[in-house]
Amino acid sequence: MLAASIKLQSRLPAVGTTIFTVMSALANEHRAINLSQGFPDFDSPPELLEAVGRHMRAQRNQYAPMAGVLALREAIAAKVQTLYGASYEVDSEVTVTAGATQAIFTAVAAVIGAGDEAIVFEPVYDSYVPSIELNGGRAVICRLELPDYRINWQKVREAITPRTKMIIINSPNNPIGSVLTRADLDELAAIVRDTDIAVLSDEVYEHVVFDGTAHASVAAHEELAARSFVVSSFGKTYHVTGWKVAYCIAPKALMTEFRKAHQFIVFTVNSVMQHALADFMQNTGWYRELGIFYQQKRDQFRALIKDAPFELLPCGGTYFQCVRYRHDEPDVAFTRRLTIDIGVAAIPVSAFYSDGFDAHVIRFCFAKSTATLEAAAARLAKLV
Numbered sequence: 001m002l003a004a005s006i007k008l009q010s011r012l013p014a015v016g017t018t019i020f021t022v023m024s025a026l027a028n029e030h031r032a033i034n035l036s037q038g039f040p041d042f043d044s045p046p047e048l049l050e051a052v053g054r055h056m057r058a059q060r061n062q063y064a065p066m067a068g069v070l071a072l073r074e075a076i077a078a079k080v081q082t083l084y085g086a087s088y089e090v091d092s093e094v095t096v097t098a099g100a101t102q103a104i105f106t107a108v109a110a111v112i113g114a115g116d117e118a119i120v121f122e123p124v125y126d127s128y129v130p131s132i133e134l135n136g137g138r139a140v141i142c143r144l145e146l147p148d149y150r151i152n153w154q155k156v157r158e159a160i161t162p163r164t165k166m167i168i169i170n171s172p173n174n175p176i177g178s179v180l181t182r183a184d185l186d187e188l189a190a191i192v193r194d195t196d197i198a199v200l201s202d203e204v205y206e207h208v209v210f211d212g213t214a215h216a217s218v219a220a221h222e223e224l225a226a227r228s229f230v231v232s233s234f235g236k237t238y239h240v241t242g243w244k245v246a247y248c249i250a251p252k253a254l255m256t257e258f259r260k261a262h263q264f265i266v267f268t269v270n271s272v273m274q275h276a277l278a279d280f281m282q283n284t285g286w287y288r289e290l291g292i293f294y295q296q297k298r299d300q301f302r303a304l305i306k307d308a309p310f311e312l313l314p315c316g317g318t319y320f321q322c323v324r325y326r327h328d329e330p331d332v333a334f335t336r337r338l339t340i341d342i343g344v345a346a347i348p349v350s351a352f353y354s355d356g357f358d359a360h361v362i363r364f365c366f367a368k369s370t371a372t373l374e375a376a377a378a379r380l381a382k383l384v
Ligand SMILES: Cc1ncc(COP(=O)(O)O)c(C=O)c1O
Pocket: 038, 098, 099, 100, 101, 102, 125, 170, 173, 174, 202, 204, 233, 234, 235, 236, 241, 244, 245, 246
């Protein structure tokens, strides 16, 4: 090991190894079934993989355009038009990114500077606050209210200051599986009306919405869309989380600033995967059926664990099922015990709170094969 000869002042002093890494390592160490990290354990679509090979052999192996491969941007704009009735200009309002993580960081970098504030909702997806802080800003936390994890819009109103530059929303929500309604978006629109506050809408699970509910995209809300960055991820939609390809759509004035940052953060994204995704997006049935596919998984998992000592929380979208346990034990200790003694890894939801708020809720990922879910449920049945 090389000894560092300088002392770095950490830009993220509160950040350690993420809970996902910690729980996956523990799962590996104890050969536990890993329902902690959010990725599918089933195959990516064969036609998509074939398209990758085809484009690679066709020598589409050099830099893609900065904003993304044209055919992919066209496919994205067409999808958004079909699903949400919104017209985004392919040339100036659609950008392909290296995962939603980069899109989120870039949108924050485009808006937030030293001393600016961004409102986030806890439990909060783990990249938002570090993105804000690395850009010199401050995250102002509004807590989703128990028992149903709804946004208290009055509290949001009260959290706004002259320094508020952005509000970040996430629906369907990771970790909690709640979804925002059109009425929520109307509340948000009324709050930011006549301000210069931008909205960043993380919609990576836009196609994973259940029970016949239509996803309330910010793109479909004309007033909000005019001030919003909307982010989605191909990783979630096509079972290819490892590819890290996603996109951001925003009105031209916002996208111009986004691209100024984007070009110096990654400049451009894996070209072959973009060409393959553009081809595969012609299969429009895929994303229409994704919600049904995951709804079956959700129902299967809920039925399998119904006798475990958990209260199953509602799950309106995403591939996460949260449960409340009855044991008198902090959630971090509980998930450790679950991993080591029972053999199933989950995520303690306190990890999504800056102050470690612990409502004895843990998160399972059900984007797994039937065999994995059945094996996990058999182990969870032994929990007393
Ligand atoms: C809510 C949310 N936003 C963003 C991301 C990051 O997506 P990507 O893998 O495309 O960077 C994830 C991944 O788990 C997520 O759950």
